[in-house]
Amino acid sequence: MINFLKYRWLYFLISTVVIGAGLFSVVKWGFRYSIDFTGGSNFEFQMDKVIEKSKIQKILDLNKISVVSLKQQDKNIILRTKVLDQNKESLLKKDLEAKLKIKITVLRSETVGPILGREAINKTLIASILAIVGILIYMSFAFKGFNFAFSAVLAMFHDLLVVVGTYSLLSHFFGAEVDTMFVTAVLTTMSFSVHDTIVIFDKIREYHNEQGSLEMESAANQALTETMVRSLNNSMTILFMLLALTMMGGSTIRFFILTLLIGTITGTYSSPFVATPILVLLEKMKKQKS
Amino acid sequence: MKIFKSIFIALIFLGLIWVDLPENVKTKYKIPNKIDFNVYGLNVKKDFTTKLGLDLKGGSSLIFEADISKVKREDLNDALNSARDVIERRINFFGVTEPQIQTVKTGNKYRLSVDLPGINNYEEAIKLIGQTAQLTFKELPDEKIATTTPIFLQLTRDTGLSGVHVLKSTVEFDSQTGKPQVGLKFNKKGADLFAAITQRNIGKPVGIFIDNMPLTTPTVQTEILDGSAVITGNFTTDEAKKLTISINSGALPLPIRLVEQKNIGPTLGAIEVRKSVYAGTIGLIMVLLFMIIYYGRLGFIASLALLIYGLISLFIFKAIPLVLTLPGVAGFILSIGMAVDSNILIFERIKEEQRKGKAFDIAVRLGFGRAIDAIKDANVTTLTVAFILFNPLNWEFLPQFGMVRGFALTLAIGVATSLFTGVVITKRLINMFYKVR
Numbered sequence: 001m002i003n004f005l006k007y008r009w010l011y012f013l014i015s016t017v018v019i020g021a022g023l024f025s026v027v028k029w030g031f032r033y034s035i036d037f038t039g040g041s042n043f044e045f046q047m048d049k050v051i052e053k054s055k056i057q058k059i060l061d062l063n064k065i066s067v068v069s070l071k072q073q074d075k076n077i078i079l080r081t082k083v084l085d086q087n088k089e090s091l092l093k094k095d096l097e098a099k100l101k102i103k104i105t106v107l108r109s110e111t112v113g114p115i116l117g118r119e120a121i122n123k124t125l126i127a128s129i130l131a132i133v134g135i136l137i138y139m140s141f142a143f144k145g146f147n148f149a150f151s152a153v154l155a156m157f158h159d160l161l162v163v164v165g166t167y168s169l170l171s172h173f174f175g176a177e178v179d180t181m182f183v184t185a186v187l188t189t190m191s192f193s194v195h196d197t198i199v200i201f202d203k204i205r206e207y208h209n210e211q212g213s214l215e216m217e218s219a220a221n222q223a224l225t226e227t228m229v230r231s232l233n234n235s236m237t238i239l240f241m242l243l244a245l246t247m248m249g250g251s252t253i254r255f256f257i258l259t260l261l262i263g264t265i266t267g268t269y270s271s272p273f274v275a276t277p278i279l280v281l282l283e284k285m286k287k288q289k290s
Numbered sequence: 291m292k293i294f295k296s297i298f299i300a301l302i303f304l305g306l307i308w309v310d311l312p313e314n315v316k317t318k319y320k321i322p323n324k325i326d327f328n329v330y331g332l333n334v335k336k337d338f339t340t341k342l343g344l345d346l347k348g349g350s351s352l353i354f355e356a357d358i359s360k361v362k363r364e365d366l367n368d369a370l371n372s373a374r375d376v377i378e379r380r381i382n383f384f385g386v387t388e389p390q391i392q393t394v395k396t397g398n399k400y401r402l403s404v405d406l407p408g409i410n411n412y413e414e415a416i417k418l419i420g421q422t423a424q425l426t427f428k429e430l431p432d433e434k435i436a437t438t439t440p441i442f443l444q445l446t447r448d449t450g451l452s453g454v455h456v457l458k459s460t461v462e463f464d465s466q467t468g469k470p471q472v473g474l475k476f477n478k479k480g481a482d483l484f485a486a487i488t489q490r491n492i493g494k495p496v497g498i499f500i501d502n503m504p505l506t507t508p509t510v511q512t513e514i515l516d517g518s519a520v521i522t523g524n525f526t527t528d529e530a531k532k533l534t535i536s537i538n539s540g541a542l543p544l545p546i547r548l549v550e551q552k553n554i555g556p557t558l559g560a561i562e563v564r565k566s567v568y569a570g571t572i573g574l575i576m577v578l579l580f581m582i583i584y585y586g587r588l589g590f591i592a593s594l595a596l597l598i599y600g601l602i603s604l605f606i607f608k609a610i611p612l613v614l615t616l617p618g619v620a621g622f623i624l625s626i627g628m629a630v631d632s633n634i635l636i637f638e639r640i641k642e643e644q645r646k647g648k649a650f651d652i653a654v655r656l657g658f659g660r661a662i663d664a665i666k667d668a669n670v671t672t673l674t675v676a677f678i679l680f681n682p683l684n685w686e687f688l689p690q691f692g693m694v695r696g697f698a699l700t701l702a703i704g705v706a707t708s709l710f711t712g713v714v715i716t717k718r719l720i721n722m723f724y725k726v727r
Contacts, residue, residue: 046557086416086548106555109412113355113549119396124694127678134674142667184617184697188624191675191701195628195668199635202664230638233584237577237634238627244573245566245623252345252562253616260620264627 004224004272005217005280011273015158018266022165029172034179035112037121040068041084044108045093047075051100059099063092076107083111124183128190132156135194143205147282152197155275159193160186162266167259176255185256189263196234197271200227204276216283224272235268310604342407343615343696346563348556349407350415354546356400369544370400377404377419402546412553425453428497429487445497445507449487455480459534461527462520470530472521481517489513505533566619573623574600577630585637591719592633599629599711606703617697621676625704628672632712636661654720658713665713669705676702 035042053072060067060079065088068080084092089109097104132153139149163186170176203223208216242261246254344351356373358366370393381389381404390405409415428445455476462473476484487496488510497507498521506523525533578596581589603622607614640657648656679698 044555086413086551090413105557106553107557108555109551109553111548111551127681127694131675131678134678135671138671138674139667142670180694181617184620184694187675187679187694187697188620188701191672192624192627194675195631195672198668198671199631199664202667206660206663226642227638230634233580233634233638234627234631237580237630238624240576240580241570241573241623241626244569244576248565248569248572253566256616256620260624 001218001222001225002228003221005221005277008273008277011277015162015270015274019158019161019165022162022168025168025172026165029168031168031178032171032175034177035080035110036179037118039083039113040111041081041089042108042110043077043079043081043089043106045077045079045096046105046107047077047100048103050075051102053077055100056096059096060092063088063095065092083113085111120180121183124187128187131190139198143201147279147286148201148205151275151279151282152194152201154278155197155270156190156193158270158274159189159263159266162270163189163259163263166262170255170258174255176258181253181256182259185259185263188260189267192264193267193270196231196267197275199230200224200271200276201279203227204279217280220276220280224276228272231268231272235264238264306601306605309608310601341611341613342563343613343618344405344407344552345554345616346614347407348554348560349405349409350412350554351550351552352404352406352416352419352548353394353550354402354404354419355549356402357545357547358400366400370402373544373546374402377402381406381415381419401549408556410556412551416548416551425456426499427451427484427487428499429491430494445495445504449483449496451476451480451483451487455483461530461534464522469522470525470527471523472525472530472533474519474521476517476519478517481515484517484519485513485515562616566616570619570623574626577626581630581633587723588637588640588720591716591723592630592637594719595633595711595716596626596629598715599626599707602711603704603707606707607700612699612703613696614700615696617694618700621697621699621701622704625701625708628669628705629708629712631668632661632665632708633716635664636712636716650724654724658717662713665709669709672705673702676705 053070056072056077057067057070060070065084066082068082069078070080071078089111093104093106096102135156136146136149136153139152140146143149167176167178167182171178176182200223203226204216204220207219207222211219239261242257242264245257246261354377356370358369374391374393378389378391381391389407390403392403394401394403404419406412406415427449429447429449430444431447457475457477457480459475460473462471463469464471491510492513493509495507495509498505506521508522521533574596578593581592581596583589585592603625606612612618636657639661640653643653643656643660644650676698680695680702681698
């Protein structure tokens with residue numbers, strides 16, 4: 001048996017550093033929001049030859065289009081603007097084709113009014129809160145104790161903070177945008193986190209019940225020793241899938257998969273090193289009270 | 291008895307593989323991918339194809355907001371439903387397969403979400419759906435106007451007959467000249483109005499206007515009582531078709547405004563799908579290799595169970611049928627991870643029991659029994675989360691948009707299937723390979 005809980009200050013330090021860096025980034029740089037949240041238009045045009053960016057910029061200015069960003073990759077341009085209606089979009093496309101003597105294929109064109117995204121995020125928040133309440137109730141029954149449920153949910157919040165924080169860093173340094181895909185990735189992380197924690201808690205409960213006299217701390221240590229291989233193996237398999245998708249998958253899902261990757265790592269990490277120390281602490285406090 | 295059981299399982303297996311076969315791979319022998327037969331008058335018809343969402347297949351997703359300020363409260367539902375029907379009619383012109391049109395209520399806002407998978411000329415589609423072409427009929431006023439004025443400028447008096455009264459407009463062909471013309475069928479009130487108009491205007495022109503632009507100004511020959519009319523003109527078939535759509539859509543009962551549009555070109559989606567499938571396959575192979583290397587024979591069994599899991603999930607996706615989107619793929623990948631997890635849990639338990647000195651077959655039994663608790667608790671929680679996110683009762687305070695729901699649905703199917711393959715199938719396979727009694 002390895003005394004994992006002896007090093008709880010180390011786990012606490014690691015979590016604090018990671019979350020701290022993320023929160024620093026959130027406060028300092030915030031996020032880049034996709035048009036899902038801000039409203040606006042996104043276009044991805046494929047041109048049949050490479051055109052200088054300045055020439056494109058000039059035509060955009062001539063058309064009096066308020067450009068938020070213009071990116072160029074070979075023959076493709078990714079253009080983000082304030083809300084552009086259908087007519088203006090058609091005119092712009094025609095103007096670009098005529099003045100630059102090119103042919104444009106529209107790969108993607110999106111226009112979102114600003115209210116819809118905000119509604120979507122509010123609804124997702126409500127759904128998440130309901131899901132958390134559901135988890136709390138189910139776990140309280142299944143584990144016959146609120147402390148198990150509470151620590152699992154706290155660890156879930158830990159993972160939430162890690163994912164949101166690192167995404168802010170990704171957003172600042174690599175231009176990742178907060179969109180509905182990101183929301184989905186956060187939801188995935190949340191359900192994975194609890195899923196993973198329960199497996200370890202189940203083991204702790206088993207040792208705790210089997211040997212009634214056993215302190216929660218030594219039961220937890222024993223459980224962690226037994227489940228460590230499983231935890232590593234399991235996240236390894238998910239990591240294989242996600243790494244393959246990050247490296248070889250399409251460009252539109254890259255940040256999404258990367259977020260899932262971070263979520264899996266923190267979800268696996270938090271079960272033994274965040275949820276378990278919290279559980280032991282809560283149980284100790286309970287004992288002292290009684 | 292045992293033979294029958296084996297044959298039965300083999301048949302199910304073959305059935306699964308048949309449904310799961312990729313549909314666009316050309317083989318020497320053509321294998322159909324639908325069922326269509328009659329059993330005692332009962333027609334069984336099922337088409338097994340993978341349905342890809344807009345983000346993968348390309349297409350347009352449009353959201354219109356309805357202006358309900360001019361509609362009475364009690365008429366609201368009717369108006370929204372008929373708006374949906376009108377839009378559906380307009381879309382059908384484009385030959386979109388399986389368009390999805392839904393009315394979504396949020397707070398006091400009413401929206402129509404229109405999904406057009408696989409559409410290319412989205413600009414035209416948006417124009418056609420959003421237009422509110424209004425058909426009107428006008429006649430000569432009582433007072434005399436100088437005859438030098440063009441005829442359509444003379445027709446100024448509104449007859450009260452409009453597109454609202456048109457039940458249906460169709461393309462017809464003149465029985466003599468074969469030229470295309472546009473037929474109109476009025477509803478009861480429209481027929482009465484039209485009868486009165488034709489009666490008082492015999493020998494005089496009546497103008498048909500779209501959005502106040504003159505379309506044609508035919509002269510009334512006889513009184514028409516049966517509530518149908520024909521607009522002749524120098525139409526091409528295509529023009530006649532477009533006109534019928536405009537007229538049909540002229541009856542849009544409430545104004546709508548485009549608030550969101552997402553158009554994905556067909557190439558982008560195809561590239562994404564190819565890359566994801568490629569990456570997913572490699573990831574899966576790595577997982578299988580890892581399991582076999584680490585757990586040896588047990589790992590091989592887990593790999594088999596995982597393949598069966600893949601077959602069953604794909605079968606369910608095709609049978610429902612479920613529209614696969616990128617978040618859906620994410621949910622599926624997560625569930626693969628959880629399926630492997632069940633096996634790893636069980637195997638670690640078995641190893642643990644073996645370390646305690648138990649014989650292999652006893653260790654297997656104990657391992658399964660012990661692992662079940664953890665597997666059950668973990669998966670029930672995940673299912674709860676998936677259930678809430680999927681929002682089966684379509685509550686308006688929970689997500690109603692496709693992304694999150696697609697994710698929740700594949701996750702739920704994946705987790706439920708993995709419970710079955712990870713526990714039941716794995717146990718069977720172990721019994722088969724190790725002959726545990």
